[in-house]
Amino acid sequence: MYDSEVINEESERTAFRKVEKKYKIYYDNSKKKKIPRPVDLSEVIDFKSILEKYNYDGELMEGVTAIQCDFDRSIFCLENRPGFYFIPGALSLEEQCQWIRESLTSFPQFPNRTNHDAIYGPIPYLFVSATEGKALVFEERDPHSVDSDTSNPKWKLVEEMDRLSGTGNDAYKSVKASLLLRKLRWSTLGLQFDWSKRSYNVDLPHKKIPNSLCDLARRMAAPAMPNGEEFQPEAAIVNYFGLGDMLGGHLDDMEKDWSKPIVSMSLGCKAIFLLGGKCREDSPIAMFLRSGDVVLMAGEARECFHGVPRIFTDTENAEISTLESQFVDEDLSFLDYIRTSRININIRQVF
Numbered sequence: 001m002y003d004s005e006v007i008n009e010e011s012e013r014t015a016f017r018k019v020e021k022k023y024k025i026y027y028d029n030s031k032k033k034k035i036p037r038p039v040d041l042s043e044v045i046d047f048k049s050i051l052e053k054y055n056y057d058g059e060l061m062e063g064v065t066a067i068q069c070d071f072d073r074s075i076f077c078l079e080n081r082p083g084f085y086f087i088p089g090a091l092s093l094e095e096q097c098q099w100i101r102e103s104l105t106s107f108p109q110f111p112n113r114t115n116h117d118a119i120y121g122p123i124p125y126l127f128v129s130a131t132e133g134k135a136l137v138f139e140e141r142d143p144h145s146v147d148s149d150t151s152n153p154k155w156k157l158v159e160e161m162d163r164l165s166g167t168g169n170d171a172y173k174s175v176k177a178s179l180l181l182r183k184l185r186w187s188t189l190g191l192q193f194d195w196s197k198r199s200y201n202v203d204l205p206h207k208k209i210p211n212s213l214c215d216l217a218r219r220m221a222a223p224a225m226p227n228g229e230e231f232q233p234e235a236a237i238v239n240y241f242g243l244g245d246m247l248g249g250h251l252d253d254m255e256k257d258w259s260k261p262i263v264s265m266s267l268g269c270k271a272i273f274l275l276g277g278k279c280r281e282d283s284p285i286a287m288f289l290r291s292g293d294v295v296l297m298a299g300e301a302r303e304c305f306h307g308v309p310r311i312f313t314d315t316e317n318a319e320i321s322t323l324e325s326q327f328v329d330e331d332l333s334f335l336d337y338i339r340t341s342r343i344n345i346n347i348r349q350v351f
């Protein structure tokens, strides 16, 4: 579902893939610099300008509707994608900063799992280690050992200088924490998903999603909940994107009840989101996702292919200057990270 590298030949020819390729970053080779190929963004729906125009004269573009409910932000829907909701600027700057910090520090911590677990086991304090210039030294796992204690990694953090001076022991290999941070692609909160079985495994050790994130998700989900029920956040996936990273077209079909929304929050650099139809042959609708935007996918929209073909990290297009100004007065490591990254937190009710 998340492996954008594995795109089989058939899907190479679909309408979804065609649009994905249109927006994906390609470079034109010049002698010295890699220059991103210009892309025509005129067909990308921009809910920020839709909101500005709506506030100004009450007008909406064709195909877009506004829903009336007792929510303190404007919510837009697409006529031909029932169950899809877009809440531009739903999160305050403080909320954005808070969830960026948590996404980088506490969320990738055991028992939450990350894409690194399969190779390295849990890595504590990855973000801090990266900013302190540390390296991780791994002890080769003994293939005959039957150690099942996954909370006890077989490696230690060392100062970069120690690493350079060498351990003199060939059984060790090392990798810079900063490289692992750049390669962090996802972490999972709450009930853990077993990718190999493509299902939630309630027996895997897990920690509840933090209450404040649950409260936020419940509040955001309310407009899309059937019969005024309360959303129960049980699992979340945090996606981390650097320049050139994309999330291929997929469906999130592992949760039992599709009438409940997926609450999806964008943080950091601006991205293009593609919302397709129920098959890959349906041409997707492209829209911008900015830091603080929230998207809800419920009902029929849960059956629609979607993905993120592009993030923008250049100053003109990333649109994170206000977010940057929040981070300048504190730890600059968050600022460094978010300048070239996007984080998405999507929260699900599983049962």
Ligand SMILES: O=C(O)CCC(=O)C(=O)O
Pocket: 237, 239, 247, 252, 264, 266, 273, 289, 306, 307, 308, 344, 346
């Ligand atoms: O990054 C996004 O905005 C979408 C994420 C997503 O679709 C997912 O994790 O299932």
Ligand SMILES: [Fe+2]
Pocket: 250, 251, 252, 306
């Ligand atoms: Fe998804």
